[in-house]
Amino acid sequence: MVRLIALYNQPDDPAAFDAHYRDVHAPIVRRYPNLRGVRLTTADGLGGRPSPFYLMAEMSFDSRSELDEAMASEAGRESGRDLRTFAQAGVTLFVADDAAATDA
Amino acid sequence: MVRLIALYNQPDDPAAFDAHYRDVHAPIVRRYPNLRGVRLTTADGLGGRPSPFYLMAEMSFDSRSELDEAMASEAGRESGRDLRTFAQAGVTLFVADDAAATDA
Numbered sequence: 001m002v003r004l005i006a007l008y009n010q011p012d013d014p015a016a017f018d019a020h021y022r023d024v025h026a027p028i029v030r031r032y033p034n035l036r037g038v039r040l041t042t043a044d045g046l047g048g049r050p051s052p053f054y055l056m057a058e059m060s061f062d063s064r065s066e067l068d069e070a071m072a073s074e075a076g077r078e079s080g081r082d083l084r085t086f087a088q089a090g091v092t093l094f095v096a097d098d099a100a101a102t103d104a
Numbered sequence: 105m106v107r108l109i110a111l112y113n114q115p116d117d118p119a120a121f122d123a124h125y126r127d128v129h130a131p132i133v134r135r136y137p138n139l140r141g142v143r144l145t146t147a148d149g150l151g152g153r154p155s156p157f158y159l160m161a162e163m164s165f166d167s168r169s170e171l172d173e174a175m176a177s178e179a180g181r182e183s184g185r186d187l188r189t190f191a192q193a194g195v196t197l198f199v200a201d202d203a204a205a206t207d208a
Contacts, residue, residue: 004150005160037207038207039202039205039206039207040205040206040207041200041201041202041204041205042200042201042204043198043199043200044168044198044199044200044201045198045199046108046175046197046198046199047175051198051199052196052198053198056109056200064148071150071151092156093150094147094148094149094150094155094156094157095147095148095149095150095155096145096146096147096148096160097145097146097148098143098145100145100146101143101144101145102143102144103141103142103143103144
């Protein structure tokens with residue numbers, strides 16, 4: 001399993017962000033080919049400091065090649081364009097290869 | 105379940121970082137009270153861009169209060185001090201409340 005992880009910075013207008021994510025972005029993400037699941041988690045701060053992130057979206061695929069196929073698909077390209085419309089506060093994307101994960 | 109997530113920026117010397125994490129930092133983390141598990145995942149880039157992060161450490165606890173107890177413990181304080189010795193490239197910490205997670 002690999003995860004595409006999107007970390008969204010704190011938006012200026014959280015309610016507008018939530019509505020756009022739910023009503024526009026999530027329906028695009030659900031159209032990704034090969035998608036195995038999406039987990040949305042709000043991010044909280046630590047030690048009295050606010051979290052740098054507002055929301056973490058973890059999108060699971062069976063393999064890196066299936067993830068890359070999803071990104072290259074019509075839905076993948078549309079989600080990239082949509083990101084630019086509602087994630088103006090910034091978003092950080094990376095891939096976690098859980099097949100290579102280890103326990104500490 | 106809640107996760108304390110540490111995202112380590114790309115280190116100048118990955119081999120030295122890996123050795124310190126494995127031999128010094130991980131043994132401290134394993135002493136956290138209430139710790140349910142640790143998953144270490146290397147971060148890969150997307151779309152031909154390098155990942156902003158080198159390593160993601162996900163430390164699981166049954167609840168936010170158990171996580172906070174771990175951070176306030178002797179091992180928690182020691183790990184904070186140790187971070188400053190080997191994570192000079194930067195580390196971002198936040199908490200993901202999986203009990204409140206939703207599927208998109």
